[in-house]
Amino acid sequence: MQVFGAGVGRTGTMSLRTALQQLGLGPCYHMEVVLNNPAVHVPLWNAVVAGQADWSAIYQGQQSAVDWPTASFYPELHAAFPHAKFVLTHRDPDSWVASISETIFTALLSRDDAPAEAQPWLDMCMKVIARSGFDPAMSKDELAARFFAHTEAVKAAIPAKQLLLFQVKEGWGPLCEFLGVETPATEFPRTNDRAQFWQLLEDGGATVEE
Incomplete structure (x- = not known):
């Protein structure tokens, strides 16, 4: 594993995933991997929450990882x-x-209405997101404060030379410089807007990002 994303869902994680794979740092693990194989990955992440992480099993065949669940465990992953x-x-x-x-959070707050087969994944999501200090029932002000706190916690936990604070609107420059790779000639990928999120969720392959 060469690169981990410490940004929570809806911060450009799918765009970053696509970018890392374009840069040759894929496959890149994302919540979509969990959704594509929940029977394997949901129990693995439940074990992580319980303090019994098997990172080699989770990230088998991967070079990088972004998005929740990964983003909740940056201290453990740095260790x-x-x-x-x-x-x-x-x-x-x-x-x-x-x-x-x-x-x-709309999906999680309405999880009781989801099909039975989706419940283990939704339960795991709730536990993982709670590890980041978030609760879908928080007020807007509480969420914003917690979002800021997450940023500060990551900055405190990861050495500065190993950490890049990045907004996807910045494009290739900062990311490629940080990773020490050449800048592609193509535009930086932008994926998974809100409409795409709901379409992917409906299709059973939801991703959690912008």
Whole structure:
């Protein structure tokens, strides 16, 4: 594992995932991997929450990882992979609150209405997100404050030379410089807006990002 994303959902994680894979740092683990194989990955993350992490099983075949559940465990991952680099995706707190409230947290607050087969994944999501200090029932002000606190906690836990604070609107420059790779000639990827989120969720392959 070479790169971990410490940014929570809806901070550009799918765009970062796509970018890392374009840069040759894939496959890149994302919540989508969990959704594509919940029978394997949901129990693995439940074990992480319980303090019994098997990182080699979770990240088998991967070179990088972004998004929840990964983003909740940056201290543990830094200890397990001390030479890895970390990218903290972030955005304006108010826009993040609006985005996550209309996507991930809406889905979680209505989880009782979800099909039975989705319940283990939703339960795992609740536990993982709680590890980041978030609760879908928080007020907008509480969410914004917690979002800021997460950023500060990551900055305190990861050595500065191994951490990049990054907004996807910055494009390739800062990311490529941090990773020591050439800048692609193509535009930086931008994926998974709110409409795409709900379409992916409906299709059974939801991702949690912008």
